[in-house]
Amino acid sequence: MDASEEVAPAVQSILSAARERGGGDERVAVDAESLPAAFADAEADGRVPVIAEVKPTSPTTEGERTDDPVALAEQMVEGGAAALSVLTEPEHFGGSPENLTKIREAVDVPVLRKDFVLREEQLDTVEADVVLLIARFVGDDLADLLAAARDRGFQVLVEVHDRDELTRALDAGAAVVGVNNRDLTKLEVDLATFEEVAPAVPEDVTLIAESGISTPDDVVRMREAGADGLLVGSAIMDGSVRENTESLTRAGSQVEDT
């Protein structure tokens, strides 16, 4: 699928860079930590299942966070994150596969590789517990890439933005679906996106709300709309990572406690 003409210039640039990137020299074989089990553990512990994202920068972020990514990841886990997402995209997000490897060695929660994978060999860049496939960008290759990722042992988060993409994800066999509240045509965020798509997601699919979740109220809103888990980057990376994570993983508990 050539989506380059339909998306924001920053995303066109991200896709051009992704097309140029190669893959690993050898096929990876992953022994993955279960994401649904990590969500269940968080719930049992009274925490909202949050995937906290190590996101040094992005096209919509001012500046770059240059702290040690492993230290940031450990603070996220201390703050109650059920899982982590680690940017491996270098040109626009300041990430790297090396960051992911070091973080995965240091923590005991599942780690999602956040990147713009377009071709099978790019799955072999680095081991992770979960890999992201963006329905819009992989187009008709979604089912083949999903199978190729599972053959390597990855769990797969299939990202969608509307009900048509959700249908394609489900037809391809997605078991974990993320609804991205960020519209990649304009880079605008609207939490109503999740509320529109979520009712069409079957019960047995693990459903994740992605992007634009900033406050405990946003967490409660996404949970009420059906999110099993939340993927949060910017709001956690801005300031004290441990405190920010804690305030989101504890969202709603004050209401329940009273």
Ligand SMILES: O=C(O)c1ccccc1NCC(=O)[C@H](O)[C@H](O)COP(=O)(O)O
């Ligand atoms: O975050 C961006 O600026 C961005 C720009 C262009 C394409 C993708 C982008 N983000 C990818 C993501 O999926 C987010 O990092 C993730 O959902 C967390 O979002 P947020 O909590 O809003 O940082």
